[in-house]
Every structure is written in C-alpha cells, then in structure tokens.
Amino acid sequence: MEKKMKVMGFIGSPRKKGNTAWIVNKILEGAKEEGAETKVWAFNDLDIKPCQGCLGCHNGDGGCVICDDMQKLYEELKDVDALVLGSPVYMGQMSAQAKIFVDRLSATNHPRFYPQFKERAAIKMILVFDQGNPDSSLFQTYYDYMKKMFQMLEFDVKDVVVVNGMRNGPAHERKDLHTSMKGIGLSLVSEKILR
Ligand SMILES: Cc1cc2nc3c(=O)[nH]c(=O)nc-3n(C[C@H](O)[C@H](O)[C@H](O)COP(=O)(O)O)c2cc1C
Structure with a gap:
C-alpha cells in the first residue's frame, strides 16, 4: 500500500477556537481530503521551555537535553x-x-542529531500568519525574512500565507477563506503549488 504523506500542523495561538487554529485546521482538512495523514499540535497545550543556549544538543548524540514536550515533537518530526x-x-x-518552537528546532541542526530526521529539502513547509490589520503588506519584510530563515535551514518552503483583516471578524465567518485555505492543503499534497 502506498505510504500516506504525513502533514503536521502547529498552532501558535493560545486561543483554541481562534483564527489561527481554524486556518491551520482548514489547511489540514484540504490535505486530508487529498489523501494525507494529518495531525495538529497547539503549542499552548504543551510544556515547551525556551531554548537555554546550553549547547547540550551540540555536545552529545541525543539532541536537545531539555526534558519537556518538545521531545515528543522531535520524535514526530523525524518522519x-x-x-x-x-x-x-x-x-x-x-x-x-x-x-519558542522555532528556537528549539535549532537543536536539529546538529550533525549528530540531524541524520535522525528526513532530509530537510524533502520537508515541505507552509507558513501561515494571521493579523488584525487589513493591510497585508504591513509586515511583508518580516514574512519575507521568516521565509528566508526557513529556506536557509533548507526546508522546502512552498508558501507564506497571510490572512489579514482579522479585526473585522473571525476567520470562520469569511466564506473566501473556507475555499482558499482548504485549497492550500489540497495543493500541498497534490503538488500543484501554489501562488
Ligand atoms: C498581544 C496581541 C498583539 C497583536 N499584535 C498585532 C499586530 O502587531 N498587528 C496586527 O495586525 N494584529 C495584531 N494582533 C491581532 C492578531 O494578530 C489577530 O487578531 C489574530 O488573528 C489572532 O489570532 P488567534 O485568533 O488565533 O489568536 C495582536 C493580537 C494580540 C492579542
């Protein structure tokens, strides 16, 4: 049987029923519909401490030495x-x-930990930002920077999605987003990427 693509969503908002959760889940819904296996994590539900800069990840073979829920995510990220x-x-x-999650990813750069993961270039990535301000270009410099940063880490960044105008109403009430966010998930799996 053909192996399903494993797509993992991460929610950076503390609001369980907020815009970010809805948007990430809608993208995953599209990916699942296209045949992927999906899973979602909300950082706020996990105990993930900030990187301590101890370089424990560089000094041993086992990666990050902080014993918290990030260890679960390192395991999940391996395939x-x-x-x-x-x-x-x-x-x-x-x-x-x-x-905090992004900083903790840095442990996976270490040459003795890195081989436990898939080749980064084979890991597709979609970055999603939602903002209250209606001007989608307002933080463009930051979005471009984040894209570049993940590309420097060699992730295959497929898209940076910016959903703006959230101060005018919740994401789920925006009919256009139902189709466009699901479409991003579908495209991620079918490789008809993207804008
Ligand atoms: C502490 C805080 C800071 C925010 N800063 C900005 C900001 O700088 N620019 C902006 O456009 N929206 C800002 N927002 C609005 C959120 O980005 C926006 O409402 C978002 O969709 C909330 O996502 P959530 O529902 O998943 O929590 C801020 C919201 C909060 C709570």
Whole structure:
C-alpha cells in the first residue's frame, strides 16, 4: 500500500477556537481530503521551555537535553513530510509560543542529531500568519525574512500565507477563506503549488 504523506500542523495561538487554529485546521482538512495523514499540535497545550543556549544538543548524540514536550515533537518530526506552521501576528511578529518552537528546532541542526530526521529539502513547509490589520503588506519584510530563515535551514518552503483583516471578524465567518485555505492543503499534497 502506498505510504500516506504525513502533514503536521502547529498552532501558535493560545486561543483554541481562534483564527489561527481554524486556518491551520482548514489547511489540514484540504490535505486530508487529498489523501494525507494529518495531525495538529497547539503549542499552548504543551510544556515547551525556551531554548537555554546550553549547547547540550551540540555536545552529545541525543539532541536537545531539555526534558519537556518538545521531545515528543522531535520524535514526530523525524518522519514528517510537510509542516504547516501557523501563528497570529503579535506586535509585528510570530507569537512567543511559536518562536519558542522555532528556537528549539535549532537543536536539529546538529550533525549528530540531524541524520535522525528526513532530509530537510524533502520537508515541505507552509507558513501561515494571521493579523488584525487589513493591510497585508504591513509586515511583508518580516514574512519575507521568516521565509528566508526557513529556506536557509533548507526546508522546502512552498508558501507564506497571510490572512489579514482579522479585526473585522473571525476567520470562520469569511466564506473566501473556507475555499482558499482548504485549497492550500489540497495543493500541498497534490503538488500543484501554489501562488
Ligand atoms: C498581544 C496581541 C498583539 C497583536 N499584535 C498585532 C499586530 O502587531 N498587528 C496586527 O495586525 N494584529 C495584531 N494582533 C491581532 C492578531 O494578530 C489577530 O487578531 C489574530 O488573528 C489572532 O489570532 P488567534 O485568533 O488565533 O489568536 C495582536 C493580537 C494580540 C492579542
């Protein structure tokens, strides 16, 4: 039997029923419809401490030495095919919850830990930011920077999705988003990527 593509979503908002959760889940819904196996994690439900800069990940063979829920995510990430990382914009950047995860990913760069993971270039990534401000270009420099940062880590960044105008109403009430977010998930799996 053909192996299903494993798509993992990450929610960077503390609001369980907020915009980010809805958007990430809608993308995953599209991916699942196209045949992928999907799973979603909300950072706020997990105990993930900020990187301590101890370089424990560089000094041993076992990767990050902090014993918290990030260890579960390292295991999950070992055979992931695609990541959907969603965050609300907080003060012009990703949320603290999302940033802590991104910093902790740095442990996977170490040459003795890295081989336990799939080749980065084979891991597709969709970055999703949702913001209150209606001007989607307002934080473009930051979005471009984040894309570049993940590309430097050699992830295959397929798209940076910006959902703006969230102060005018919740994402689920925006009919256009039902189709477009699901479409992003479908395309991620079918490789008809993207804009
Ligand atoms: C602490 C905080 C800071 C925010 N900062 C910004 C901002 O700088 N620019 C912006 O456009 N929206 C900002 N917002 C609005 C959120 O990005 C927006 O409402 C988002 O969709 C919330 O996502 P959620 O429902 O998943 O929590 C901020 C919201 C909060 C709570």
